[in-house]
Amino acid sequence: MDTVYFDNNATTKVAEEVLEEMKPLFCQLYGNPSSMHTFGGQMGRKIRQARQQAAHLLGCEPAEIIFTSGGTESDNTSIKGTLAAAPNKRKVITTRVEHPAVLAACRDLENHGYTVVELAVDKEGRLDLAELEELLDDDTALVTIMYANNETGVIFPIDKIAELVTGKGIVFHTDAVQVIGKIPLNLSKSNIDLLSLSAHKLHGPKGVGILYVRKGTRLTPFMVGGHQEAGKRAGTENVPGIVGLGKACELAAQNLEEENSKVKYLRDKLEDALLKKCPGSRVNGDRENRLPNTSNISFEYVEGEAILLMLDKFGICASSGSACTSGSLEPSHVLRAMGVPFTSAHGSIRFSLSRYNTEAEVDYTIEKMPPIINRLRELSPFVAG
Numbered sequence: 001m002d003t004v005y006f007d008n009n010a011t012t013k014v015a016e017e018v019l020e021e022m023k024p025l026f027c028q029l030y031g032n033p034s035s036m037h038t039f040g041g042q043m044g045r046k047i048r049q050a051r052q053q054a055a056h057l058l059g060c061e062p063a064e065i066i067f068t069s070g071g072t073e074s075d076n077t078s079i080k081g082t083l084a085a086a087p088n089k090r091k092v093i094t095t096r097v098e099h100p101a102v103l104a105a106c107r108d109l110e111n112h113g114y115t116v117v118e119l120a121v122d123k124e125g126r127l128d129l130a131e132l133e134e135l136l137d138d139d140t141a142l143v144t145i146m147y148a149n150n151e152t153g154v155i156f157p158i159d160k161i162a163e164l165v166t167g168k169g170i171v172f173h174t175d176a177v178q179v180i181g182k183i184p185l186n187l188s189k190s191n192i193d194l195l196s197l198s199a200h201k202l203h204g205p206k207g208v209g210i211l212y213v214r215k216g217t218r219l220t221p222f223m224v225g226g227h228q229e230a231g232k233r234a235g236t237e238n239v240p241g242i243v244g245l246g247k248a249c250e251l252a253a254q255n256l257e258e259e260n261s262k263v264k265y266l267r268d269k270l271e272d273a274l275l276k277k278c279p280g281s282r283v284n285g286d287r288e289n290r291l292p293n294t295s296n297i298s299f300e301y302v303e304g305e306a307i308l309l310m311l312d313k314f315g316i317c318a319s320s321g322s323a324c325t326s327g328s329l330e331p332s333h334v335l336r337a338m339g340v341p342f343t344s345a346h347g348s349i350r351f352s353l354s355r356y357n358t359e360a361e362v363d364y365t366i367e368k369m370p371p372i373i374n375r376l377r378e379l380s381p382f383v384a385g
């Protein structure tokens, strides 16, 4: 079997249709959208079309969309841009399980005199909304809470949180990078002020994303320079990327149903079989409120990296909940925040599927995985003989 790609939360294959839309924009239609000539002007129309395609998927106005270089920029702009627009407020609330694009940006604020509160999660990865409500005060400039977790797929009740936070006059940002195209969104019916997304998680190209800014939200631009993106994000537009992102949004809107049914069916089949065939395994995170494509499973007493290496020999790509940093194996901050025991956190594997996966790939992985776990357990110093 060729490569079996179960690492779609890391990045996705660019859809053929997306690539086809992008191709002419490199060597044929390469003008600068800001130029006065007709050739450049054509690019402006392409960008307008992409903005409409994205707005349709998100259920918002095209004017509420700013194209950025990806999720990291959208997150940083939301955080820093909101604080710059509210210089008298010094408190930010986030969670312990955010992506580093949010966590690092927030932690850096502490060096600049801000108070940053990181909300805890329970063992299923869920938040306590009563705790959040108590923390909201006049000094709070921003609450930034991810829509769904990239490691576990756990979905937070974002519409409820947005209502709570904005009801107190506080700006609410959500990192929805893992959500777009997997579950439906309708921003016109939500109180979210700012939302980040990234094309490469959506079968679009890398290096391009969206920052949704609700009309009327105060945000100081982070990137200054030219007048692109209505003065909200300077820099010559990544036209091929933006066009690709627009097409990816159009396809995502068409494929949402499939993502929710076929992808979920494959994920559940894989997960149920691995839990059954591998003793000492468990799912990390709330299984009810979860992205349809993500499964994070801990295999007790084995190293995630060792599992990945052995899966890799069979051409199976997944990812581990633990990151190897400077020779010491640190379990994932998300699993640690959930209180997953050390012996489980180290042996966690994330499978993240897409509409391009097949049942044959799932069956192949179900066949290969249990002998890998058994073999590693035999070698494990943690398992009593």
Ligand code: PLP
Binding pocket: 009, 010, 069, 070, 071, 072, 073, 075, 099, 101, 146, 149, 150, 175, 177, 178, 197, 198, 199, 207, 209
């Ligand atoms: N936020 C989340 C939840 C992510 O999963 C990622 C990417 O892994 C990012 C932000 C960063 O997005 P980008 O790679 O487009 O900068």
